[in-house]
Amino acid sequence: MKKISLTVIGLYICFLSAFSQSSTKQDTAYKSRKLKIDEINFVSGYYHQDGNNSAVTGGIGSERLTDFANTLELKVSKYDNKWRKHDLSFELGIDTYTSASSDKIDPHTLSSASMSDTRIYPSMSWNVTNEKKGTTFGATASYSQEFDYQSFGAALNFSKITENKNSEFAAKLQAYLDKWKVIYPIELRPQGYGTGGEDGGSVGSQPRNSFSVLVSYSQVINTRLQATLIIEPTYQQGLLATKYQRVYFTDGSEQAETLPDKRFKIPLGIRANYFLGDRFIIRSYYRFYTDDWGLRAHTIDLEVPVKITPFFSLSPFYRFYTQKGIKYFAPYGMHQSNNTYFTSDYDLSKFTSNYFGMGIRIAPPKGVLGIQQLNSLELRFGHYIRSTDLNSNIVSLHLKFKP
Amino acid sequence: MRRRQIILKNFLFGFALFCFASCSAVKPYQKSRLNDSEMELSSRKSQKFEQNFQSYREGASGANGGKSGGGCGCN
Numbered sequence: 001m002k003k004i005s006l007t008v009i010g011l012y013i014c015f016l017s018a019f020s021q022s023s024t025k026q027d028t029a030y031k032s033r034k035l036k037i038d039e040i041n042f043v044s045g046y047y048h049q050d051g052n053n054s055a056v057t058g059g060i061g062s063e064r065l066t067d068f069a070n071t072l073e074l075k076v077s078k079y080d081n082k083w084r085k086h087d088l089s090f091e092l093g094i095d096t097y098t099s100a101s102s103d104k105i106d107p108h109t110l111s112s113a114s115m116s117d118t119r120i121y122p123s124m125s126w127n128v129t130n131e132k133k134g135t136t137f138g139a140t141a142s143y144s145q146e147f148d149y150q151s152f153g154a155a156l157n158f159s160k161i162t163e164n165k166n167s168e169f170a171a172k173l174q175a176y177l178d179k180w181k182v183i184y185p186i187e188l189r190p191q192g193y194g195t196g197g198e199d200g201g202s203v204g205s206q207p208r209n210s211f212s213v214l215v216s217y218s219q220v221i222n223t224r225l226q227a228t229l230i231i232e233p234t235y236q237q238g239l240l241a242t243k244y245q246r247v248y249f250t251d252g253s254e255q256a257e258t259l260p261d262k263r264f265k266i267p268l269g270i271r272a273n274y275f276l277g278d279r280f281i282i283r284s285y286y287r288f289y290t291d292d293w294g295l296r297a298h299t300i301d302l303e304v305p306v307k308i309t310p311f312f313s314l315s316p317f318y319r320f321y322t323q324k325g326i327k328y329f330a331p332y333g334m335h336q337s338n339n340t341y342f343t344s345d346y347d348l349s350k351f352t353s354n355y356f357g358m359g360i361r362i363a364p365p366k367g368v369l370g371i372q373q374l375n376s377l378e379l380r381f382g383h384y385i386r387s388t389d390l391n392s393n394i395v396s397l398h399l400k401f402k403p
Numbered sequence: 404m405r406r407r408q409i410i411l412k413n414f415l416f417g418f419a420l421f422c423f424a425s426c427s428a429v430k431p432y433q434k435s436r437l438n439d440s441e442m443e444l445s446s447r448k449s450q451k452f453e454q455n456f457q458s459y460r461e462g463a464s465g466a467n468g469g470k471s472g473g474g475c476g477c478n
């Protein structure tokens with residue numbers, strides 16, 4: 001009997017020690033709740049365009065522009081004592097550009113306002129995910145500053161994923177409260193009005209506010225196909241015209257671009273990705289867009305990543321875009337002087353564009369070039385042709401680091 | 404023009420019907436292809452600046468992961 005009792009006690013102690021082992025594991029897990037770096041992303045891009053329909057000179061003149069852009073993003077995460085995941089992301093972006101047309105705001109100066117400029121845009125986001133419930137709540141704050149433009153942005157987001165993780169609903173409310181310096185072409189400046197330059201006197205500024213609601217629904221359709229539907233109505237108010245863009249009328253007179261101070265946009269997008277065989281992936285995207293300025297557009301985007309090896313892929317892509325121009329657009333010297341709103345900005349005219357290129361992605365298990373922390377490298381090159389004779393090239397590089 | 408709109412609407416309706424009618428409950432162990440990084444239902448990070456220049460050079464924006472207006476002097 002004593003032997004049986006001792007055996008039972010022994011087994012009980014074994015169980016206790018087994019549980020005490022698991023509590024040690026919990027302690028180890030608890031340590032991992034500390035803030036850890038998930039990944040660091042560095043994205044760099046070089047863009048160059050040329051054309052001959054500059055809006056600054058009324059729809060004629062050079063549209064030559066170069067832009068060198070860089071962003072650095074740090075993603076960290078931690079679990080709290082309720083096992084909710086907190087994801088924090090910090091991003092800093094810096095763009096430097098030079099623009100031939102901006103130099104025509106005041107062609108008599110060697111270097112006028114906004115001929116070359118730097119844009120700095122930090123942002124921070126915080127998301128809390130309850131993995132049991134499948135819910136995520138988040139907030140984002142952003143800021144952007146360039147020579148003539150300042151922006152404060154804020155966003156709130158929510159998403160809910162189903163238990164089997166096959167469907168997801170997401171919503172995002174976003175607001176940008178922007179302020180824009182009102183710079184006029186030199187010949188249209190009122191008496192005593194500033195140039196907008198550092199030593200050229202002060203100029204007025206006006207707000208431009210944008211509010212949007214993004215709603216998306218994603219669905220796994222089968223083991224090879226998944227799709228998402230996105231709608232993002234956007235309302236803008238304030239100074240929506242670029243006042244240093246000239247407009248020339250049929251009677252030879254000239255004014256600064258004038259557009260309504262409100263705009264309501266409705267873009268609707270569908271994205272579907274299909275894994276074909278073992279090596280091909282078809283990434284497709286279609287967007288329909290309409291707004292109350294009369295602009296209507298269709299975008300079709302197709303990309304086919306080919307997995308040469310599991311860690312190396314080539315991705316040719318093609319994008320077709322067509323838009324019906326806004327009702328306030330007319331080319332150089334074609335506007336009637338009794339019009340209320342007028343622009344000669346070809347970005348808002350009727351045109352089609354073709355964009356094509358190639359992407360390369362390398363993500364070896366031992367790191368790119370043997371650097372363990374360099375998780376993946378993506379390089380993309382694209383050529384853009386617009387039916388208004390604007391051409392551009394862009395090269396982008398994305399480096400992802402994981403500790 | 405009206406005929407084209409009808410075709411487009413029918414296409415979208417047909418596409419939605421195809422997608423959701425053929426939905427099947429996919430188990431986690433069947434998602435190896437769906438979890439591939441190239442299959443992500445969002446634009447790539449390396450497309451960030453492409454979307455920026457497109458939002459400047461074209462009148463349409465939004466519903467693609469990029470900006471839908473605001474935050475820059477774009478359209």
